[in-house]
Amino acid sequence: MPLLRPRDGSAGDAQIPATSAAEVAEHTCAAEAVFHSGVWSGLDPRERAAALLRLADLMERDADHLAALECADAGKPLRECVENDVPGAIESVRWFAEAVDKLTGQSFPAGPGVLALTEREPYGVVAAILPWNYPLAMAAWKIAPALAVGNSLVLKPADTTPRSVLHVEKLALEAGIPTGVLRVLPGTGAEAGEALARDPRIGALSFTGSTRTGRRILTAAAETNLKRVSLEMGGKSxxxxxxxxxxxxxxxxxxxxxxxxxxxxxxxxxxxxxxxxxxxxxxxxxxxxxxxxxxxxxxxxxxxxxxxxxxxxxxxxxxxxxxxxxxxxxxxxxxxxxxxxxxxxxxxxxxxxxxxxxxxxxxxxxxxxxxxxxxxxxxxxxxxxxxxxxxxxxxxxxxxxxxxxxxxxxxxxxxxxxxxxNSYSEGDLTSPFGGWGESGFGGVEKSLRAFEQWTREKAIWVSLHG
Incomplete structure (x- = not known):
């Protein structure tokens, strides 16, 4: 079995099995079954929120360990991990958990005898592919809104920085999130990432990384099931x-x-x-x-x-x-x-x-x-x-x-x-974050609008009789 080794020289002899394309298919199939079972997707949004809040509490409990993993795998200064990355990830999980019951549809003035409305529904199985520079922070931006609305999420961390996200997967189970709702699949982009981009069971995929890889993901999605793709890529700010x-x-x-x-x-x-x-x-x-x-x-x-x-x-x-x-x-x-x-x-x-x-x-x-x-x-x-x-x-x-x-x-x-x-800032969780041009399109990573990339809108037209 192929093995992944975290960033060269930083993490001793730590090796992690790389997920194959065949294993990706197995896991997405299992995630689809979990979604249709309703053990997570069928819960009241506030019940899902409660589980995510428990996850945030557990991440806070293990904050020092998560920071150490981020530091070792990515070579990030420990101070950055302790002061910024880990607290930011915890805040993201809490924010989206508390925001999910604010997600609403709309009604439209279609005239007498008609009720016209929309609602937002989860895709089912969704996927995310993470970068190596902010493994935990980017994971939280995707895990929290995707799970809060009821999806099952298959997540691939960068091959050099998988360990903090793997630990969060364990904490999700401890928090009471059912097995298979969050599946972390370490692997290479060429195999595991490509398999996710081409998997017909996945309805939406969010990617953060290079523009070159983003183009490949778009091509794979276009050639298969035309899944929704959200891209947050490079910059030259x-x-x-x-x-x-x-x-x-x-x-x-x-x-x-x-x-x-x-x-x-x-x-x-x-x-x-x-x-x-x-x-x-x-x-x-x-x-x-x-x-x-x-x-x-x-x-x-x-x-x-x-x-x-x-x-x-x-x-x-x-x-x-x-x-x-x-x-x-x-x-x-x-x-x-x-x-x-x-x-x-x-x-x-x-x-x-x-x-x-x-x-x-x-x-x-x-x-x-x-x-x-x-x-x-x-x-x-x-x-x-x-x-x-x-x-x-x-x-x-x-x-x-x-x-x-x-x-x-x-x-x-x-x-x-x-x-x-008059500052350097990406804004806080209440404001949207996303790029233009070769920096990406298709989704927003923060604010209530982040829920849009993990849900699809359905219009319902009701003719009233009598």
Whole structure:
């Protein structure tokens, strides 16, 4: 049986059996039977909510263990896991559990003698394919709304980061969620992921990951049962900084640093393209580079570590090749641009900052998914917007300006699904999250609208007699 090994050098001899395509078919068949049995789908929504709330309590009980698994598998700094990822996942489960009884249909004024209404129903068997950078947080965004509305969910974690999600599967059983309602299937994308995308029993599939893989999933769905596909993919997010933004002082620097380097830049909303007004470019760049150079690369388990290793040696090589290509074309490397030895077995890319990058350089358009930032300058609002939109992606952006009318005007002009003003933020659970263009489509990951990707709408037309 093929085995999965978590991220190289990070988790000792831990090996996990990889799910085959045949096993995927067996599990989806079992999930379908569970759905039709009504042991979960037939419950009152508040009963399902109660079970999910128990799951959240158990995740909170095991929070330290979940954080340790995330740290070991993904190489994420333990502090990130403890302070952000695990609490965020728990909050997501609770929020969707408490929100599910707010999901309603509509009635329509069709005239006398007629009752016209809609309701939302679960698909039955649904699937989710997760990325490796935020395994638990992304799992919670999908598990909670999918299960809350009554589906059976088959979930494939990334082959390098399966263990925290496997633990949540165990906790779901402990919480009283029936066997087969949540099925976690570790495996490769080429086999298990492809099998899920092609399985005719699956009515909806949510994917978070690369644009290249998203295209393959769409093709597989089109060639089989035309299942609903929701895609949240890559990004090349701009951080637009106007001259008056210096009024925000250290908050400006700390948040642009966080946007660029959180999770070693392995974040789909990472602000990897900084666009700064020429009037403050020199001062901003000096302060930004100084703050980036102070970030601590270290053992992910050390709570003082700011940046851990990237996911693997191949990723590091690819990132640094793009930096060297830009340098050869005339870009100036202000910081980093190298792999540095920190912890044996880990691949650490130093925080890297470039400016004077030629407009045609691929480093400005391709998502590198690492701690690499470019700085470009602009002279006016129109140029800032043009630079921000010079990308096939459209996931996130930040706009910094003390003039709120300009900030709103630019936010509306930037082509992105999520725009934060005078901050780096993806919003909280009450606001929707999703991308445009090559960043994805087909669903929203947060807010009440997240239920839409896990349910389908049915119109009911009743003729009234008498």
């Amino acid at each position: 701009p951080q637009i900084i106007f001259a008056d933004a210096l009024v925000y002082g250290e908050d400006l620097i700390s948040q642009t640093i966080e946007s660029a380097f959180l999770t070693a830049g392995q974040n789909c909303t990472a602000g990897s393209r900084i666009l700064v007004h020429t009037d403050i470019a020199e001062e901003f760049t000096r302060r930004f580079v100084a703050a980036a150079s102070a970030l601590v690369l270290g053992d992910p388990e050390d709570l003082d570590t700011d940046i851990g290793p990237v996911i693997g040696g191949g990723a590091a090589t690819r990132m640094l090749a793009a930096v060297e290509e830009a340098r050869a074309a005339g870009a100036r490397v202000l910081l980093g641009g190298t792999e540095v030895p920190v912890v044996e077995g880990g691949h650490y890319v130093a925080p890297t900052v470039l400016d004077r990058v030629p407009a045609e350089a691929r480093i400005l358009r391709e998502e590198l998914f690492g701690p690499i930032v470019t700085i470009q300058t602009f002279t006016d609002e129109a140029e800032a917007i043009a630079l921000a939109n010079d990308t096939p992606y459209g996931l996130a952006a930040s706009v910094w300006s003390a003039q709120i009318d300009r900030a709103i005007r630019v936010s509306r002009a930037v082509r992105a699904g999520v725009v934060s003003v």
